[in-house]
Amino acid sequence: MVEGKPLAPGKIQLSSELEITPLAAESLGVRSLATHVQTADASVLIDPSVALGFRDNYHPHPTEYILLESLQKQIVVGAETVDLIVISHFHHDHFMPFFRNYALFWSSRDDAEALYGGRKVWCKDIRTRINYSQQRRGYNFIRSARKVAQEVVYADGKALKIGKTLIRFSPAVPHGESGTELGWVIMTAIRCGSFSLVHASDVQGPMVKETADWILSQKPDVLILAGPPTYLSPERVSKEVITIAANNLDVLVEQVPMVIVDHHLLRDLEWHQWLEPIQQRANELGNQVMTVAEVLGRPYNQLEAKRKSLYENHPVSSTYEAWVKQIKKSRSRIRPPLDT
Numbered sequence: 001m002v003e004g005k006p007l008a009p010g011k012i013q014l015s016s017e018l019e020i021t022p023l024a025a026e027s028l029g030v031r032s033l034a035t036h037v038q039t040a041d042a043s044v045l046i047d048p049s050v051a052l053g054f055r056d057n058y059h060p061h062p063t064e065y066i067l068l069e070s071l072q073k074q075i076v077v078g079a080e081t082v083d084l085i086v087i088s089h090f091h092h093d094h095f096m097p098f099f100r101n102y103a104l105f106w107s108s109r110d111d112a113e114a115l116y117g118g119r120k121v122w123c124k125d126i127r128t129r130i131n132y133s134q135q136r137r138g139y140n141f142i143r144s145a146r147k148v149a150q151e152v153v154y155a156d157g158k159a160l161k162i163g164k165t166l167i168r169f170s171p172a173v174p175h176g177e178s179g180t181e182l183g184w185v186i187m188t189a190i191r192c193g194s195f196s197l198v199h200a201s202d203v204q205g206p207m208v209k210e211t212a213d214w215i216l217s218q219k220p221d222v223l224i225l226a227g228p229p230t231y232l233s234p235e236r237v238s239k240e241v242i243t244i245a246a247n248n249l250d251v252l253v254e255q256v257p258m259v260i261v262d263h264h265l266l267r268d269l270e271w272h273q274w275l276e277p278i279q280q281r282a283n284e285l286g287n288q289v290m291t292v293a294e295v296l297g298r299p300y301n302q303l304e305a306k307r308k309s310l311y312e313n314h315p316v317s318s319t320y321e322a323w324v325k326q327i328k329k330s331r332s333r334i335r336p337p338l339d340t
Contacts, residue, residue: 010296012258014195014221016040017164022224023075024050026266027293029067029301031093033201033263034075035224036082039192041163046086046188046199048075048115051093051105053304055267059324061310062338064303065106069338072096072106079115083162086155087123088201089175089185090134090141095123097137098144103332109144117148122169124186125154129172131183156186165192168218173211176204176228177241187211189218200225204264205245212248215256222258227265230274231305246278253282253289262292269305 012020017040024032030050037044050071052060060068075096079085087095092105098112124130126138145152155169168191172184187200198220203211205228215223228245229237253259259282265271279289293300303310319337326334 012222012295014197015193018190018192018195018197020197020222020224022260022262022292022295023048023078024071025262025292026264026302026304027262027291027300028071028296028298029064029303030071031263031267031304032071033094033199033224033226035199036078037190037197037199039162039165039190041165041192042084042167043082044084044086044167044188044190045075045079045082047088047094047201048079048085049092049094049096049105049107050075053093053104055304055307058307058311060104061303061307061314062316062320062336063310063314064307065102065336065338067301067303068106072111076111076115079119082119084120084122084167085116086169086188086199087121087141088187088199089124089183090126090130090137091202092137094201095141097141101332102335103327112144113148116145118150120151120153121145121149122153122155122158122160124172124184125156127154129156129184131181134183165190167191170211170214173203173206173214174208175202176237177207177244187214189220191218196220197222197224202226202263204228205242206248207241207245209248212252215252220256222260223252223256224260224262226263227261227271227275229264229267230271231264231268242274246274249278250281253278253287254285256287258288258290260290260292260295266291266300266302267305269302 019038021036023034032050035046096107096112098109100108126135157171159168168189170187175182175185185202189198198218206212282289
């Protein structure tokens with residue numbers, strides 16, 4: 001059993017020199033895998049953003065916006081003591097842009113400047129292994145970030161040392177299965193003393209063996225990763241690929257003492273059907289497989305997956321309905337009316 005099992009809600013204390021705090025995720029009610037890592041020498045914030053998305057022809061419910069605003073503020077305020085910000089890729093649930101958008105990200109230029117200002121930002125390289133949409137977002141982000149950040153560095157395959165803390169970044173790996181149109185991401189490994197963490201955003205399982213191999217090469221005590229999007233139809237993500245993800249995760253949980261699985265997988269209300277066999281395998285070996293909600297000791301709050309019932313059980317106001325129609329023209333620059 002890993003020494004760093006959750007001793008108190010909210011944090012994983014691997015040692016006196018390495019502490020991990022998951023900040024947001026689908027099991028908590030938003031799209032995110034934001035994580036804070038504190039070592040003896042460095043404060044690192046990985047993928048500092050939260051977002052919402054359309055689902056089943058429903059725009060996000062006001063309940064989701066209340067939580068989105070709260071978590072976004074916590075991330076911005078918490079970043080005041082951060083030395084390094086890591087961005088695994090340029091999807092908006094993993095980085096805050098420098099423009100205003102209340103409809104999906106609750107972002108603004110002021111918040112982005114407060115988040116990135118004066119800090120080192122290491123991010124996915126926009127010059128190679130990147131699709132067009134992420135390259136465009138990344139270009140706009142980096143152009144603004146360089147005006148306020150201490151530095152902006154392309155991290156793919158690189159490493160840096162802060163005191164006794166060693167931080168390694170993987171080469172770019174697929175955002176899910178090989179050949180996906182979603183592009184590529186980078187993973188982060190942080191080691192301080194004899195304990196280490198790997199943070200693997202959007203590897204979706206992982207779906208690629210080489211991704212799993214890199215994770216194991218870092219010998220992590222804790223692995224945080226995005227599970228596969230089992231909520232999507234087989235036409236979008238095949239059953240064969242989902243099975244490959246399960247097989248790769250099976251290998252990981254045999255060797256990693258604690259694996260935290262969340263993000264895409266928790267957009268599915270039946271996520272446990274996919275994960276339980278893997279959890280049982282880990283338990284037999286004395287290891288753990290958990291979600292972010294479980295690590296934090298909080299109830300599951302899968303708001304996106306429950307959106308249809310949210311609308312049925314908590315009807316929205318006519319003012320809110322008018323805002324939903326209006327944002328198509330206003331480019332989401334107007335706050336939703338959450339107090340009506």
